[in-house]
Structure formats: structure tokens, C-alpha cells
Amino acid sequence: MTETNWQQLQTDVVALLKEARRQVLAKMHQTLTVDEKTSRKDLVTNVDKGNEQFLIGGIRQLDPQAQILGEEGFGDQLTSMAGRVWIVDPIDGTMNFVKQRDNFAMMIGIYQDGVGQLGFIYDVMNDVVYAGGPVVGGVWANDQPLTAPANLALADGLIGMSAPLVIHDVAHTQAIVHASAGMRIYGSAGIEMISIMRGKTLGYISHLKPWDFAAGQVLLNTLGIRTSTIDGQPLNMLSSNLVLVATEQAQRDILRIEEDDVSL
Amino acid sequence: MTETNWQQLQTDVVALLKEARRQVLAKMHQTLTVDEKTSRKDLVTNVDKGNEQFLIGGIRQLDPQAQILGEEGFGDQLTSMAGRVWIVDPIDGTMNFVKQRDNFAMMIGIYQDGVGQLGFIYDVMNDVVYAGGPVVGGVWANDQPLTAPANLALADGLIGMSAPLVIHDVAHTQAIVHASAGMRIYGSAGIEMISIMRGKTLGYISHLKPWDFAAGQVLLNTLGIRTSTIDGQPLNMLSSNLVLVATEQAQRDILRIEEDDVSL
Structure with missing residues (x-):
């Protein structure tokens, strides 16, 4: 080309x-x-x-x-x-x-x-x-x-999760769920990302491989939704990441929960 | 009448x-x-x-x-x-x-x-x-x-849950999730029961009030799906219950997990 x-x-x-x-x-x-x-x-x-x-x-x-x-x-x-x-x-x-x-x-x-x-x-x-x-x-x-989803704070929306993360409370996911309006688990990164694009959930946290987040990252960023690692760093496109997808406000709320833990 | x-x-x-x-x-x-x-x-x-x-x-x-x-x-x-x-x-x-x-x-x-x-x-x-x-x-x-859903064993299907139960590991829900093919959380008892009627999940566990399970119990029982408390007793229609909805086989598998715990 x-x-x-x-x-x-x-x-x-x-x-x-x-x-x-x-x-x-x-x-x-x-x-x-x-x-x-x-x-x-x-x-x-x-x-x-x-x-x-x-x-x-x-x-x-x-x-x-x-x-x-x-x-x-x-x-x-x-x-x-x-x-x-x-x-x-x-x-x-x-x-x-x-x-x-x-x-x-x-x-x-x-x-x-x-x-x-x-x-x-x-x-x-x-x-x-x-x-x-x-x-x-x-x-x-x-x-x-599609129009950009509302820039909701964590307390004002539902968050998607992968089951193992929340069961083992990896990266304070239980505190994040507690601070949100509730947790949903749909079982597919793609379906979770669609839910965020449509404003039905405000974010998603999961261990993902590049093929799980590559498409969603492009689409979501175009709509003003942030994608990063759980501690706010850019995603590595060549390996697995603990991925945080969220509205700008919810990302800030979640990163604050992560930072509050000195052991991280 | x-x-x-x-x-x-x-x-x-x-x-x-x-x-x-x-x-x-x-x-x-x-x-x-x-x-x-x-x-x-x-x-x-x-x-x-x-x-x-x-x-x-x-x-x-x-x-x-x-x-x-x-x-x-x-x-x-x-x-x-x-x-x-x-x-x-x-x-x-x-x-x-x-x-x-x-x-x-x-x-x-x-x-x-x-x-x-x-x-x-x-x-x-x-x-x-x-x-x-x-x-x-x-x-x-x-x-x-609708035809009756397949009588799946717990290991062979997905199970619906309410988030607080699994986060606090009430009634061994984490062991139940581990023994299943995976957990889904849809956030509505009605939507969870529909998912079971359509064979997309094999069961659902949640703290429910009579209005949350009254309709589903009639529909699900008609399709051969069991409804009970988490320890296998009939549901009390006038109070809240820790409800277990499951295929016959999955109900048996789950009741065995409950019974294995002597502290119950």
C-alpha cells in the first residue's frame, strides 16, 4: 500500500x-x-x-x-x-x-x-x-x-470484570467494585468493550492478551475512553497486561484506589 | 373466579x-x-x-x-x-x-x-x-x-451469581464457581432466569425476595429446572431466601459442595 x-x-x-x-x-x-x-x-x-x-x-x-x-x-x-x-x-x-x-x-x-x-x-x-x-x-x-459515552465517575456506573480477578481480589478489584454502582461479568472482552461504547458500563478490568484489547483500544480511545494498565501505564502491545478500560473520571478514581495501597 | x-x-x-x-x-x-x-x-x-x-x-x-x-x-x-x-x-x-x-x-x-x-x-x-x-x-x-434445557453437570456449564455473594464467599460460592465452567453476572434475577431457560447458564445463586423468584420458579420448574434454598430446602414464599436455581445434576453437585463443609 x-x-x-x-x-x-x-x-x-x-x-x-x-x-x-x-x-x-x-x-x-x-x-x-x-x-x-x-x-x-x-x-x-x-x-x-x-x-x-x-x-x-x-x-x-x-x-x-x-x-x-x-x-x-x-x-x-x-x-x-x-x-x-x-x-x-x-x-x-x-x-x-x-x-x-x-x-x-x-x-x-x-x-x-x-x-x-x-x-x-x-x-x-x-x-x-x-x-x-x-x-x-x-x-x-x-x-x-456512536456518540462518546458520558464521562461518569466510578460511583455512578457499573463496571465489567473478569471473575478470577475479583475472586482473588487482585489489584484491589473488590474495593473498586465496592466503590462502583455494581459489577457485571459478561465473559468476553469484546462484549465488555461494546457495553462501554454504548454507555452501559463505565469500564472493564481484566488480564488480557494483545488480541483481546487491540481492537477495543482503538475504538474506545476514539470515543474518549481511556485504556491503560491497572497502574495507569500504556499497554504493551506485545504481551499480556492487567488492563484497565474506563471513562476519564472513573480511571482517575480507580488509579487513586491503586495508589492508596502502599504495598502495590 | x-x-x-x-x-x-x-x-x-x-x-x-x-x-x-x-x-x-x-x-x-x-x-x-x-x-x-x-x-x-x-x-x-x-x-x-x-x-x-x-x-x-x-x-x-x-x-x-x-x-x-x-x-x-x-x-x-x-x-x-x-x-x-x-x-x-x-x-x-x-x-x-x-x-x-x-x-x-x-x-x-x-x-x-x-x-x-x-x-x-x-x-x-x-x-x-x-x-x-x-x-x-x-x-x-x-x-x-421452549424445550427443557440440557441437564448439565456443574462442570459443564456457566453459572450466574450475585456479586456480593461471591465477593464475600457466602455459602462456598467461590468453590462452586471454581467447579463450574465459569461465572456470569447480569444484574437482574429475571435476566438470569431467562438465561437458564435458554440453556445459556445452568444455574443462578442469589439472595432473593419472593418477587425476585416467584415467576421464575414456576417457569423453570415447568422446564425441569430445580429451585430451592442453597441447602436444598423449598423456598419460603413469604420471606427472603438464599436461592439456588440449577439443573438437576448441577443442583446435586452444588448441594454436595455445601454438605462437604461441616461448619454449615
């Missing part, structure tokens, strides 16, 4: 995702092949793998020079964020996919020299693609432009 | 709920009057109160002799479950209603001498009424009959 036509690229990626959805829905009600990765709660299916291969094939056609990081390992071995990097999660929320056939997402983030350009989160079962980024000046839910 | 035509009564209650929905949607995007009941996380709004008054008015027309228990206190003072008793929750998941304008329910349960006859849970924003009971021989999601 010479000069990128971002608007066209966004259109092309949405078309790729729509075709991926058709294939996933066709396979979804057949018997799944489910394997455990690191534990019995960390699953991968034949659909995750097949969909990653399909998406990476499509991306290579759109952007032959791209470096691609894929959750299931069908992309490139990435050692830096230099150049154009695509980060792909073919099925985010695989446990929901397996147990619910609902509440899962496909996600793609496009970065240039480490800076987010475009993000895509596809709520597959509701058939809504959230797409956008700074290079196209906004975020759309299918054809509807 | 002499001989009750249950099919007709079900149709009439669904019509009443549909009209209630029209009124709630009209008021929902106006400024809400929000009051705290027992704490800042236990809310009531003008819409909860107005909707309870509307529903109780409609019920009195359908069944003039009925005893009615309503969450917001516009019904009767109930001291027994003798005779025909209607139990009404005008807005279940009030925090979701206030913060999300989504993921809340209207619920009505009809009991005769303490035995469930008909239940209604209305997923308001998705416009789906779950209605049925033993007297009509099934449960419907709008016009679609």
Missing part, C-alpha cells in the same frame, strides 16, 4: 467480517471440536482456528505487506510493532461460544508503528459491527455513528 | 404486560426520579412505582379476589399463601434499568395455595415475554415453545 484509503479499508474489513460470520454461523450448530489450551477454562475450537485462517487470508489480500498477530498462531511471529500490524481475535469469548452460542465477538485492530488506526468488534449473534478509529474520525455501530 | 380458564388468563396477563411496556418505554427516556431503599445499591424509581400500580390495577380487574404481593408495597399485606396469590416485580434489575436502560424485566407469578400455576418474565428491551406454567403444559418465548 502507498497512501492508504482508510475509509475503503474499513469497508473492506467489514465485508470480510460479514463473510466470516456466515461461515461461523454455518459451522456453529454442528458438533464443535473443543480443545483445552492452558486449562479447562481456556478453550479453542475448530471454529476459532478455521476463522483465524480465513481472516488472515483475507487480510493478506487487502494488505500483502502486513504483519499479522493472530490468537491461534496462524499469523506472523511478531517482535515489534513497527510498520503496519494487524491483530486478530477470530472468536473472543470462546467459553461463551462453546456454552452459549452467544455473547462472543470477532475482533481486528490495525496499528501503524504502534499507533491504533482502525478497530473492529463484531457482535456476531446480534449482527452489529462496531468499526472506526481516528483515521476515519469516529465509530459506527453498523451504519449508526 | 369459579373455574379458571388458565389459557385465557395467560393471554390476558401478556396483554397487560405489553401495555405496561408501552408506558415504561415512554417514561424511560425522561428524567427518572431515583430513590435509595436500603442502600445506594438498592434503588427504586418513579417508573418502578408507577408500573406496579398499573399492573396491580390490571390484576384486580382480571381477578378481583386475588391477594397481591408487590415489591414496592402497593399490593396487600400478605401473611399466608392460602388462596390465589399474585406476586409482582414491576422492574426487576432496577440498577440496570437506571444505569443501562437495558437488561431489566417485569415479572408476575401466580400461585394457588402455595403452588405455582403461571409465571411471566418480560425481557422488556428485547420485547420477549416468557410465559407458561404447569396449568398450560409448557413455557413459551412469545409464540415459540
